[in-house]
Amino acid sequence: MIHAVAPEVTYAASPPASGGPGLSERRRSTPSGLPPAGAKRTRKPAQRRKNLEILFFVSPALLLIAVFMLVPIIQAVRFSMYNWKGFGPLVDFVGFKNYVRVLGNEVFTDALVHNLVIIGGSIALQLPIGLGIALLLNRKMKIQSLLRTIIFVPYVLSEVIAGVVWFQLLQPQYGVIDTILSKLGIQGPAQGWLGTPELALWTVLAVLTWKYLGLAVILFLAGLQGVPSELYEAAEIDGASWWQIQRKITIPLLGPTLRTWGFLSMIGSLQLFDMVWILTGGGPANATTTMASFLVSEGTKRQNFGIAAAASVILFIVALVLAISYQQFILKRDSQPDDERTKRKKAKA
Amino acid sequence: MLSKIRGAQILALAATTALLATGCAADAGQEGTPADGTTTITWWHNSNNGDGKAYYEQVAADFEAAHEGVEVEVSAMQHEDMLTKLDAAFQSGDAPDVYMERGGGELAAHVAAGLTKDLTEAASEEIAFLGENAGGWQLDGKTYALPFSLGGAGFWYNKALFKEAGIDSAPQTFDELIAATGKLKQAGIDPISIGAGDKWPAAHYWYYAAVRECSQQTLADSVANLDFSDQCFTKAGEDVDQLIKSEPFNPGFLSTPAQSGPTSASGLLATGKVAMELAGHWEPGVMQGLTEEGTGMGEDTGWFPFPAIEGGQGDPAAQLGGGDAWAVSEGAPDAAVDFVKHMLSDEVQRGFAELDMGLPTNPAAKDAISDPALASLMDVRDKAPYFQLYFDTSFGASIGGAMNDEIALLFAGKSDAQKIVDASQDAADLEK
Numbered sequence: 001m002i003h004a005v006a007p008e009v010t011y012a013a014s015p016p017a018s019g020g021p022g023l024s025e026r027r028r029s030t031p032s033g034l035p036p037a038g039a040k041r042t043r044k045p046a047q048r049r050k051n052l053e054i055l056f057f058v059s060p061a062l063l064l065i066a067v068f069m070l071v072p073i074i075q076a077v078r079f080s081m082y083n084w085k086g087f088g089p090l091v092d093f094v095g096f097k098n099y100v101r102v103l104g105n106e107v108f109t110d111a112l113v114h115n116l117v118i119i120g121g122s123i124a125l126q127l128p129i130g131l132g133i134a135l136l137l138n139r140k141m142k143i144q145s146l147l148r149t150i151i152f153v154p155y156v157l158s159e160v161i162a163g164v165v166w167f168q169l170l171q172p173q174y175g176v177i178d179t180i181l182s183k184l185g186i187q188g189p190a191q192g193w194l195g196t197p198e199l200a201l202w203t204v205l206a207v208l209t210w211k212y213l214g215l216a217v218i219l220f221l222a223g224l225q226g227v228p229s230e231l232y233e234a235a236e237i238d239g240a241s242w243w244q245i246q247r248k249i250t251i252p253l254l255g256p257t258l259r260t261w262g263f264l265s266m267i268g269s270l271q272l273f274d275m276v277w278i279l280t281g282g283g284p285a286n287a288t289t290t291m292a293s294f295l296v297s298e299g300t301k302r303q304n305f306g307i308a309a310a311a312s313v314i315l316f317i318v319a320l321v322l323a324i325s326y327q328q329f330i331l332k333r334d335s336q337p338d339d340e341r342t343k344r345k346k347a348k349a
Numbered sequence: 350m351l352s353k354i355r356g357a358q359i360l361a362l363a364a365t366t367a368l369l370a371t372g373c374a375a376d377a378g379q380e381g382t383p384a385d386g387t388t389t390i391t392w393w394h395n396s397n398n399g400d401g402k403a404y405y406e407q408v409a410a411d412f413e414a415a416h417e418g419v420e421v422e423v424s425a426m427q428h429e430d431m432l433t434k435l436d437a438a439f440q441s442g443d444a445p446d447v448y449m450e451r452g453g454g455e456l457a458a459h460v461a462a463g464l465t466k467d468l469t470e471a472a473s474e475e476i477a478f479l480g481e482n483a484g485g486w487q488l489d490g491k492t493y494a495l496p497f498s499l500g501g502a503g504f505w506y507n508k509a510l511f512k513e514a515g516i517d518s519a520p521q522t523f524d525e526l527i528a529a530t531g532k533l534k535q536a537g538i539d540p541i542s543i544g545a546g547d548k549w550p551a552a553h554y555w556y557y558a559a560v561r562e563c564s565q566q567t568l569a570d571s572v573a574n575l576d577f578s579d580q581c582f583t584k585a586g587e588d589v590d591q592l593i594k595s596e597p598f599n600p601g602f603l604s605t606p607a608q609s610g611p612t613s614a615s616g617l618l619a620t621g622k623v624a625m626e627l628a629g630h631w632e633p634g635v636m637q638g639l640t641e642e643g644t645g646m647g648e649d650t651g652w653f654p655f656p657a658i659e660g661g662q663g664d665p666a667a668q669l670g671g672g673d674a675w676a677v678s679e680g681a682p683d684a685a686v687d688f689v690k691h692m693l694s695d696e697v698q699r700g701f702a703e704l705d706m707g708l709p710t711n712p713a714a715k716d717a718i719s720d721p722a723l724a725s726l727m728d729v730r731d732k733a734p735y736f737q738l739y740f741d742t743s744f745g746a747s748i749g750g751a752m753n754d755e756i757a758l759l760f761a762g763k764s765d766a767q768k769i770v771d772a773s774q775d776a777a778d779l780e781k
Contacts, residue, residue: 088462172601192601302750
């Protein structure tokens with residue numbers, strides 16, 4: 001995990017992860033990335049064989065991608081053009097009307113806003129808390145591994161189980177949280193944490209933070225292992241304080257890990273479904289509907305599969321645009337080799 | 350060296366091909382009928398609690414014993430789960446052989462898509478004794494499913510808590526209902542539980558108010574023409590809004606589920622945390638499954654019909670309700686039809702009634718109901734001048750879903766009477 005994330009992000013030659021760390025390592029072994037010019041002629045049949053070999057071993061993976069990703073995407077686009085109840089033949093072609101209906105539906109546009117709130121909220125909460133905990137846990141102490149495990153347990157727990165447990169804890173009046181609060185003389189919200197439209201989304205966000213903080217901490221800890229200890233020693237010799245070391249050395253060097261985590265967190269927030277479905281079902285009064293819960297409810301509850309498919313295509317496009325822009329503007333600096341970056345600087349000058 | 354590598358590659362290729370080929374072969378084997386000649390019927394039902402689940406397992410085992418070479422594969426599921434899974438199964442063309450069909454617009458859609466078997470001839474005896482009760486499952490003179498339980502919704506209440514609050518008789522009118530909730534609140538009792546988190550329990554209030562406000566003819570026309578322009582639908586929303594404004598519901602009702610767990614609407618009633626709940630004839634069975642002793646409210650169980658609304662055009666004795674029927678999917682083995690007929694037999698229906706699992710439709714099972722509240726419900730059903738199927742069933746999932754969502758918003762204080770009518774009409778216009 002540690003090495004799979006960190007080195008690839010820093011050194012891999014091309015932005016899309018075109019293979020495991022093995023491939024990028026192989027590329028690194030030939031300094032210029034190209035075979036020496038003299039060997040060209042003799043290499044040709046060998047090169048062809050190698051290509052065939054790659055094709056042969058990659059084809060099962062490609063086949064899986066085609067069957068489980070491409071075909072469903074194409075199907076979704078197809079369904080989105082029809083008025084369809086979910087069974088029977090596709091006959092009622094409506095063109096882009098389903099898209100107009102989805103985008104004109106306040107519930108969907110609100111859902112998009114909820115997704116963006118969750119993206120922002122997750123990063124705003126988990127980044128500082130996760131970083132803080134990671135820095136603390138990175139210090140040598142007796143029960144270090146126990147603490148790390150405790151922090152990571154919620155992430156390992158199945159989302160559905162965690163959701164059901166929190167649902168029970170958050171019950172108004174009879175739930176554990178309200179019971180404890182009332183013992184302390186604090187009255188929980190009258191309609192419950194999940195039943196009050198104004199509070200529901202924040203409650204869900206709190207549960208999500210609890211659930212996914214462990215992932216952030218574990219990733220940050222992994223990134224911290226990649227910071228060379230000489231830098232700390234040098235800084236200490238120079239008389240830097242603990243805070244200065246964290247601020248000037250640890251966090252900048254943790255950059256690639258933080259950015260990769262941000263990407264994962266964003267995509268996860270965009271696709272958020274399970275936790276919302278179990279805690280609130282998108283309610284109360286659509287206060288916690290996400291794009292994914294909207295499309296599932298249109299599809300499975302109302303049997304408007306055309307509209308659900310249109311919503312899913314819109315979700316796909318939103319996710320794609322966000323992912324590509326994140327790659328372009330934030331992750332790109334991590335995936336460029338250092339020499340290329342200096343070359344560009346020179347070219348600019 | 351080179352030939353060695355090539356040899357290894359060929360070996361790898363051969364191994365992969367062989368693996369793929371056997372993989373496909375295994376698949377093909379599963380699809381076909383097994384060699385030993387047994388027929389397997391898949392059966393999905395929603396009695397996933399306590400006695401009901403055990404009873405159905407017994408029924409399936411008895412059927413297997415009486416029919417050699419037939420195996421019944423039973424899947425008991427929670428109600429909402431079952432509905433979702435059924436939709437997915439219909440979509441993939443892998444529907445269970447015997448499944449629950451709720452009639453109305455849903456059935457019409459299934460029939461139109463060629464998913465449901467016509468039982469008119471095969472089950473003529475059963476259809477004869479079902480009489481009018483099979484009406485919700487008939488289209489163009491053909492019967493597509495056999496209702497095994499049919500009943501109206503009404504208020505299930507806790508007699509002891511009513512007494513404690515000084516309410517001597519069940520409310521007869523809507524105003525009396527609101528007054529009763531006031532008395533209960535004064536006595537420190539949460540008056541009504543409602544699973545508004547699942548939306549349909551909230552929608553039942555609006556449906557029932559519409560049944561009281563609208564005349565029988567208006568309802569029939571609106572189902573046939575998908576038209577909600579009559580003022581009575583707006584009035585229904587106003588009535589329900591009046592009830593909501595009096596704040597009679599359990600705390601957190603907007604996120605309360607209908608039937609799952611002790612903090613669900615049914616659970617709260619079963620454990621004496623609230624005084625009443627508007628629910629269908631299934632309620633005693635659900636409550637039994639949610640109490641430790643399996644008794645539900647026991648002696649304290651009471652029932653009264655949805656109260657009359659002053660000035661309403663509907664008959665105050667009319668019932669809103671629904672039923673469950675066993676349907677056979679197209680392409681299922683003949684044994685599945687036999688199984689459905691077996692489910693409607695005197696013996697199975699009597700057992701069903703004895704466990705208070707619902708309101709049997711076979712007249713021979715009528716006297717077998719042990720729960721007095723349920724027995725009285727049976728009388729109400731048989732004496733009702735007319736029976737309106739739940740709107741989300743009769744209008745179908747798409748209109749019903751839009752309607753339910755907007756009604757749930759009304760309960761959250763984010764909608765009004767007119768918006769419910771508008772949302773329903775918008776969804777209906779898409780169907781025309």
